[in-house]
Amino acid sequence: MTKEILTIRQMCDTYNVTPRTLRFYESKELLFPAREGQKRLFSKRDRARLKLILRGKRFGFSLEEIRQLLDLYHIGDQQHTQLSRTYEIGRERLADMEQRHEELGLAIDDLREQLKWGENMITANAKPNKAAE
């Protein structure tokens, strides 16, 4: 069974981030580790949130955008202040992500094409000079 509670260092090693980063996320209200005296303790929920944060970052979302998404994911836990507003934000983000997903697919196709080109250029060194400026 995976350990229930992790120290900051264990978190860092597990998710490959620095202590500074975790404290920073806490200061920005993306994480809410418990305290044992001074020390931060990270629960399973904190880890889930961190995973979402890191994933969001890979997609180019800002921490502020990610925070809103996190609120959405933990919609059950919070007081449902402005719940429908939060929900609305979620719909928007989802649409955005779908858009990006599609664009990214196209970009990948493009790049693949381009790399085929490059392959030719390397194996054969033919450069037909298609068109002058």
Add this chain to the structure above:
Amino acid sequence: MTKEILTIRQMCDTYNVTPRTLRFYESKELLFPAREGQKRLFSKRDRARLKLILRGKRFGFSLEEIRQLLDLYHIGDQQHTQLSRTYEIGRERLADMEQRHEELGLAIDDLREQLKWGENMITANAKPNKAAE
């Protein structure tokens, strides 16, 4: 037929960026507009590059990463200094993008699930309180 050459303002209006941004990209060697006296003139190729830049940004790539990709796209035009190195970078980026594409797909599914949840919570106001800490 779309106009061949655009001024900086026309570029800005077309692609919804500021002059500062275009000059900045030039200073970073992402764009190479021609000059008529002092003034910058943006060709079709510049526009293509700008489109790629903006697309790359949406995927969370840094300008430096994007510059490398652009080099790749214009691999035919450049002197092929370190051509195979450039090619290699392209392969890496491609793999990276494929990875993100997949992750993004998963994230979208997750978020969709989550939003179903939220929908329940709004229509019916039932909150079963699944598990205590």
Add this chain to the structure above:
DNA sequence: CACATGCTTGACGTTAACGTAAGCTGAACG
């Protein structure tokens, strides 16, 4: 001609997302 318009080049300011260094605390160890 005066002046507005559009573009130019500096150069300093700003925000996000941390990095880094200084100095304090509390448990643990020889």
Add this chain to the structure above:
DNA sequence: CGTTCAGCTTACGTTAACGTCAAGCATGTG
């Protein structure tokens, strides 16, 4: 008991990607 270690807070530093003036040409217009 001294110190080593892990973690804490406070605070200034840094980088990327522009924003925001300031001041200077060129060109057209009343």
